[in-house]
Amino acid sequence: MRDRERYGNGMEALLRVEHLKKQFHRNSDGTYVLKDISFEMMPGECLGLIGNSGSGKSTIVKILTGITTATKGCIYLEGKQISGKRTQKEIGKKVQMIFQNPKSSLNPKMTIGQNLDDALLYYRKIPKTERKRQCEEILERVHLPVSYLAKYPSQISGGECQRVCIARALLRHPALLICDEATSALDVSVQKEIVDLLKEIQQEEHMAMLFISHDLALVANVCDRILMLSDGEIKKIECVPDEAQ
Template identity: 40%
Template sequence: MSTPIIEASAITKTFPGRRGGQPFHALRNVSSKLFEGEILGLVGESGSGKTTLSRIMIGIETATTGEVSFQGRPVQSRADWKALRRDVQYVFQDPFTALCPTMRIGAALAEPLAIHRLCPASERPERVARMLEMIGLGPEMARRLPAQLSGGQRQRVSLARALMLEPRVLICDEIVSGLDVSVQAQVLALLVELQRKLGLSLIFISHDLRVIRYLCDRVQVMLLGQIVEEGPAAQVFDAPENDYTRALLAAIPDRDRLPVSESA
């Protein structure tokens, strides 16, 4: 089998207890692999450790024990992490906190290019315009502030900001959870289109099984800081082996079992 593009091996994460309380084991021996071009879904109830695992995979959080590898090599030094963070971008759940409220959209999209000195300043407006077009927003959006956009437009902009650096991997943490169903479907369709067009590998975190089923090739189900089931999406959804996965699936009302594209 090919080498995973990014891999977390035997990760544990223990947060110190507050005011002398018991330490909290947020992750217990969790391993995860993302292969080139695939969409991996991380699903599980609130507090199961999805965000913590993904933050460890990009070095925002450090693991208590365990190791992250990128393109087959352990990520250790600051330079290793810096290289990883250019190629692996993170899209947050709430684009309101991800986007600076006083920065116009054009400037927000140009900023990663400036930080990483990817192209001359004179080329930035052109690259911003191309990106706006790619995510289906008009060029006039460049002059707007985040508060002047709808929730769906804001989420497209945070996706665009992550894509400005032409990453190879995108980690999307609950990016459609705050949107209503029809807008969710549009953002997901855009994500699939971009993933194919740009050859991205994707980790998609959600507690919404319908979304995961629609989108993902492979799924890992998390519960209380552990992975309780994993496999190809069709297998996990059609023949779940774990009681918790079954309970999650049973909790979806029947009418909502359709893939998002059909139900929207």
Template identity: 40%
Template sequence: MENKVMELKHVNVYYREGRKKKQVLEDISFSVYEGEIVGLAGESGSGKSTLCKCALGLLKEYDGEILHYTKRPQMIFQDPYKSLNPRKKVGWILEEPLKLERKYIKTQRREAVEEMLSKVHLPEEFYDKYPRELSGGQRQRISIALALLTGTKLILADEPLSALDVTVQAQMIRLLRELQEKERIAYLFVSHDLDVISMLCSRVLFLKDRKVTEYENL
């Protein structure tokens, strides 16, 4: 088997409701391996987003173990517009994770960003554009580029195709696959759409009644 990028062991997740604790996920255990796409499905309210937030370390009320074997995963959303700072140009936004690392000087940051733009098939000129000047699909490419610039090998994708029209969805699927193959990126891919899941994913985690059942995609 490939290298693990993330592993959850017997994770229980709760939300507080006043003084009470409500359990949303129960005894969740699974691993994600380098370069694979794992589907995460289940009815609305079954806990898909909660599971992603917990894996990102955003929730405090949980027990069990969440192990990251590479850099922390990054999340991409249905509507990338909300997660991109509207007052900053794409270049500034994409340089942020590199500034935090402090190992690049300005010209190296720009080079790294331009290289990443080309990996997500956007031209260099996008460096000087604002998010509002981009289409939904282009913005989704920027949020993928932003995730990858942190150096992570795992992207948690929460319904990343739902806001896009069918042709753009197909382009996005091609890009996700290409990054999976060339860069060995793994995805936890949240979707209501079982057709997309069966086309993209090697395994599916199905959430129901707080628990997860895992299926191989044959």
């Protein structure tokens, strides 16, 4: 079913990707990593993106977040075209990311409190006491004790670091949270805890989430709809039946 038909209610898509193509300069044989990618996400939707390693998942994310540019195609965020025109900082106001390796996503020389505070300082001028209150509140939202504000990333586990990364993303109130293999580096039991936390937060915040993984079972557990990427193309779109969620 085409996305347009699925959402034939006139509601504006949060994200619209149209005919995205990507060729890296190093692909001197002329091959495209992304051949023709089009999809939509509605506000508050949880969309899965699966595909084997090297299928181009992270390349899509890098284009969406402005880390790299598309060779062809357009991206619209809340109806406004973002490709080319908007800076990474502007995209960052609406889109936040959770990466595979939480420890390397945090600054090891800063405490958890300073890492979180940095996220608040980046965009707006907020008084110090208010920033501290927000950092404490957000740690509680990800079920970590407030005492963790004084710890360094090296003093806490990988799963706890990922909770801090989720907290840091939430401080910026994104309309879209992109999780690129966010649980792949974690132990299986911790993976489930992080997935449950992401689901809980996504529903509470009515935030859209693009959940990327090579693990179909994991994605089917989290998402309403799944895109399958293969050889740089979306091969299949599946809707997860309610009873499977």
